[in-house]
Amino acid sequence: MSNNVTILYVDDEFNNLFIFQKMFEKKYNVLTAQSGSEGLEKLSSYADDIIVVISDMRMPLMNGVEFVKxxxxxxxxxxYFILTGFDFNEEIDSALKEDVIQQxxxxPLDMQEIDGAIQKILHKLS
Amino acid sequence: MTVLMLLISTYLWLDARKEQFESLSYTASVLDNYNTLTFYHRELSLASVGSRLLDIQGSSQDSLRLVYARKSLKNYNEFLAFGLADTLGQLTTFTGEQEGVPNPSLIASEASKRSFVKAKKAKGIVIGEVYFFEAIKSWILPIRVPLRNEDGELLGLNTSAIDYQSLNDNLSGFEFDSNITIHFINNVFNTTQLYYPMEKERYGVLLGKSAGIYKDTSYVAPIGRYTGFIATNTYSNQKVLAVATNAGSLEHYFVITAETNVLWAGFFDKARWVLVVYLVLMGLTIIGFRYLQKKEQKYTEDIFIEKEFSDQILKGSPAVIVGIDLEGICKYVNPTAIQTIGYKKEEIVGQNWWTMLYPKDYYEQVERLFAELENGQVEEYEMTLVEKNGHEKIISWNSFNLYDKKGEFVEVIGFGRDVTDLKKAQKELHDYTVNLEKLIKERTKELGGANKALQQSNEQLKDTLANLEKTQNKLFQSDKMASLGVLVAGVGHEINNPLNYIKGGVQAIETLMEDGDPDRDELKALIGIIEDGIKRASNIVKSLSHFSRKSGTMEEVCDVHDIIDNCLVILYNKFKHKVTVHKNYELSERKVIGNTGKLHQVFLNILSNAEQAIEGDGMISITTKIVFNDIIINIKDSGKGIPEKYINQISVPFFTTKNVGEGTGLGLSIAYSIVEDHEGVIEVDSEVGKGSEFIVKLPVK
Structure with missing residues (x-):
């Protein structure tokens, strides 16, 4: 079981967090945060457990890339991954180039795509 | 004329004198036919004139004595005259003691006494009572006259007597009547007079028509045995002609006057009209003379003024004025002439004008002028003279011929105008004109080319303008497209979110379903999220539909609040986490008539700009209200504000402060024109660092 794999999802909308949790809770240990700062708090608590962080891009006070950095x-x-409702933009592009984010x-999110990316990471680690 | 008048007057006077003498002669002849007696009491002399008595018997000087005189008479043997008086006029009794003397009592009758007394007191003449004088066998009328000097002092009494008998003889049928007699004496004759020398003057008394005391003034002429005098009335100064006779050895004239006041009578009668005419003529002459004199005086004054006038004109005239005689000698030059020719007055006057001013090379003009002058006078005749210092002067002449009294042509008067400068200026002007014409021709040619070029470029401009209009339309559209770009970017994310709900929700449900026993509550929640996603997505699509409308009508009913809300929906994603929107919708009536799609474009532009102006977090407040007939939509942001220098440019097409590619610069300009199409306005108030405020006013319809 990959249940001992912990992932953190950050999004300012509760609905999105709920959906994400329901999608992956059976497979992974899903932690959620509703803002960048909350995400950082969660990280400080569970850093050792967390393997993957996925963040929404547009959030108040601190956007996805800023949080990731x-x-x-x-x-x-x-x-680290970014999940965005916008098209590709310069900030994300530079984050990619600087290897701040993996992808x-x-x-709308695609469960398989995200799961594939997580699996890929896990595969690398193992 | 005066001489003539004097001659006439003299003739008339002499003629009148002649008549006087004739008159006096007549009187004398009349006197010769009447006897009168007169005696003078003071010297006791007695005289009588007339046909009967020619001699005087004197007596002593003693007073109060009877005097008598005896004389042989023509018709009587003896005549005795007598009188009695004293110096004081006291009546003294006649005495008859002397031989041959009748008894005085005869004479000194009571009546006589009475008249004597009366006469002494009287100022005038006293006519006594007629009585018969026995001595001469005649009726006597005594006439007594008091003689007084100028102070009224009584000098004596003069008694005269008229022989009534002879009077009656001569005037046959004349009955004696004292009244008639008195009348006769007073009115017909100036009768017996006593002429009395007193001091150096002789005094006399006159009876009759001109009764009074007279003194003689001048001797006139001897008339037979009488002497003519002019005597003057001592009271009235009336002059009479008196005739007197010399009383023999006694140097007394016994004056017998005939016609009184005859001295001038004839003369005046004859000369009256002549005099009147003369005086009138003299008057007229004097008046005429005075008139002529005045006229002469005025004429002289006029002449003086006229001369002064002419002199001033000559002196002050800007014209060159010269007088030249037939020999060519200059007679007159005015100051302007002197100034023009450079010669002094004394240098030119008396000299030959022509040779002086027109030297050899110029003299030909003079000959031509003479030829012209033979035909009369010249007008505006130009001649070039050489002035003293050798410069040429062009003078335009007008000439006048001057004639003397006999009508002989003596002088030419020339009025000249120095046209040297004028001619020079004319020449220059002519040169300029020629040059100018040349230049104009050249320029016209050039301009023709330029004009052609201009016409071409004008047509090009027209084309450009047409192109611009087309381009503008395209640009309007392009802004719409640009706005749509903004929309699409926003809407993409916006729609992705609800799609995320849906897709994620579905996948989550599928995951749950894999276990075969999904938690119902969880399912329910996920379905709720899916529904929410669908609802939101459909809202966005609905909002978008407003923008995609192609309707060109301006007749749509537009709900302002809906429009703003739609814009906010579209911009939700841009505003999210960045802009807090405060809505103060106070409109009761929020419908305007116009084009919904275009109004969406307006507010999307303004709201989108507001969002872009906000760096970091910010706030946009939207207030709507009605003021009078306008719907006011106030959109205020807390952005960076518009610098003052840009405020007036924000509505200018293509003006933008954004980077290339970020904005077209058309958004606001299009918004302005759309609002204008809706008969509204957009006002902007902005302060750098505080934010901007866009106020859209739209009329309620």
């Missing part, structure tokens, strides 16, 4: 300063071993997904 902050997180990566402390937690280098975690794989970015677009909304």
């Amino acid at each position: 902050k997180a990566k300063e402390k937690y280098l071993n975690i794989a 970015f997904f677009t909304k």
